[in-house]
Amino acid sequence: MGYCIREEVLGLERYVAGKPISEVKRELGLTEVIKLASNENPLGCSPKVKQALKEAIEEACLYPDASNYELKETIAKKLAVKSSQVFCGTGSDLLIRAICSTFISPGDESIMAEVTFSRYDAGTKLMGGKSVFVPMKNHGLDVDKMVDSITAKTKIIWFCNPNNPTGTIFRKEDLERIISRIPENVIFIMDEAYIEYVTDDQYPDSISLLDKYPNLIILRTFSKAYGLASLRCGYGIANEEFTNYLNTVIGPFDVNLFAQKAAVAALKDNEYLQLVYETNRQEKEKLYIEFKRLGLDYIETNANFIMAASKLDDKLVFNELLKRGIIIRPGYLLGMPGWMRITIGTEEQNKALIKALTEILNEQALEVAN
Numbered sequence: 001m002g003y004c005i006r007e008e009v010l011g012l013e014r015y016v017a018g019k020p021i022s023e024v025k026r027e028l029g030l031t032e033v034i035k036l037a038s039n040e041n042p043l044g045c046s047p048k049v050k051q052a053l054k055e056a057i058e059e060a061c062l063y064p065d066a067s068n069y070e071l072k073e074t075i076a077k078k079l080a081v082k083s084s085q086v087f088c089g090t091g092s093d094l095l096i097r098a099i100c101s102t103f104i105s106p107g108d109e110s111i112m113a114e115v116t117f118s119r120y121d122a123g124t125k126l127m128g129g130k131s132v133f134v135p136m137k138n139h140g141l142d143v144d145k146m147v148d149s150i151t152a153k154t155k156i157i158w159f160c161n162p163n164n165p166t167g168t169i170f171r172k173e174d175l176e177r178i179i180s181r182i183p184e185n186v187i188f189i190m191d192e193a194y195i196e197y198v199t200d201d202q203y204p205d206s207i208s209l210l211d212k213y214p215n216l217i218i219l220r221t222f223s224k225a226y227g228l229a230s231l232r233c234g235y236g237i238a239n240e241e242f243t244n245y246l247n248t249v250i251g252p253f254d255v256n257l258f259a260q261k262a263a264v265a266a267l268k269d270n271e272y273l274q275l276v277y278e279t280n281r282q283e284k285e286k287l288y289i290e291f292k293r294l295g296l297d298y299i300e301t302n303a304n305f306i307m308a309a310s311k312l313d314d315k316l317v318f319n320e321l322l323k324r325g326i327i328i329r330p331g332y333l334l335g336m337p338g339w340m341r342i343t344i345g346t347e348e349q350n351k352a353l354i355k356a357l358t359e360i361l362n363e364q365a366l367e368v369a370n
């Protein structure tokens with residue numbers, strides 16, 4: 001056809017997102033659907049964010065502030081870093097791509113866990129780089145082996161903490177053990193998309209490492225605990241030189257006006273964030289009890305989702321839940337066939353999930369008996 005699609009793009013696989021509620025309603029003729037598939041916040045965003053969004057309507061005709069001034073200042077104040085160390089983008093998904101565009105040249109390697117957020121791999125490959133996958137250890141990141149895998153070709157090492165999709169974390173002591181073994185010319189990313197949900201007090205404080213390790217980049221998002229997934233806003237913290245280059249790669253108006261205003265309001269509402277954290281913590285404990293009762297295997301999580309497995313095929317459970325109006329993420333799409341990733345919902349949503357799972361497991365047991 002005469003087009004010159006880059007070889008890297010020809011080889012890319014398209015990301016399969018969690019099924020949207022509207023699609024399931026349309027396809028299955030359902031009126032009530034619960035989505036526990038994409039780790040969104042089931043409580044929604046703070047009432048203060050809603051107010052900020054209403055007020056922002058008046059400015060919809062204007063381009064957003066290309067420098068993200070107020071947002072960067074608010075993040076910097078909250079984290080006690082300089083605003084010149086903060087960069088923002090259309091979700092941390094875009095920031096992953098911006099990092100790959102900034103640092104990866106064809107032939108470079110990027111190291112990641114075998115089961116982790118797939119966008120590190122896609123971003124690496126898009127730039128002609130090669131992903132090096134390191135097997136998991138007890139479903140978590142094998143950080144020692146990840147560092148052992150560094151070669152002269154390594155440009156980036158991706159640490160997802162808590163890890164998506166397993167929900168596991170590595171602790172302070174693990175980071176302290178490996179950090180001095182990461183060469184200065186290898187960039188290490190701490191993707192902390194789920195940090196606000198962490199319950200383990202041994203979770204590492206990555207911000208405190210920024211001064212000592214100029215090769216560290218931290219990524220966070222407003223899509224999860226802050227409940228702003230549809231507004232697409234993520235941010236990163238790094239040394240000023242990296243931030244400068246990344247801001248050149250990121251488009252000037254990538255974070256829209258609504259996202260900027262909503263994110264600022266969200267950051268200022270600590271009380272709401274506490275409610276989100278506490279609800280998730282309590283519901284997680286209740287789900288553990290129910291999973292045990294149902295004989296499901298599960299991985300203890302520090303995020304707002306749980307990986308669980310029954311003896312049944314994950315595609316079958318996914319489809320049966322779908323028929324009952326509940327969307328989860330089947331493990332085969334995430335590199336863990338047999339498992340299912342379930343976002344922790346509200347008390348009501350979780351009860352509906354457990355009821356549906358109980359029904360499915362009983363039905364399947366009956367079928368086997370017959």
Ligand SMILES: Cc1ncc(COP(=O)(O)O)c(C=O)c1O
Nearest residue numbers: 091092093117164193221223234
């Ligand atoms: C670990 C991790 N990083 C980054 C992202 C991207 O989030 P967003 O682009 O919505 O900020 C996700 C989304 O699921 C994630 O799980």
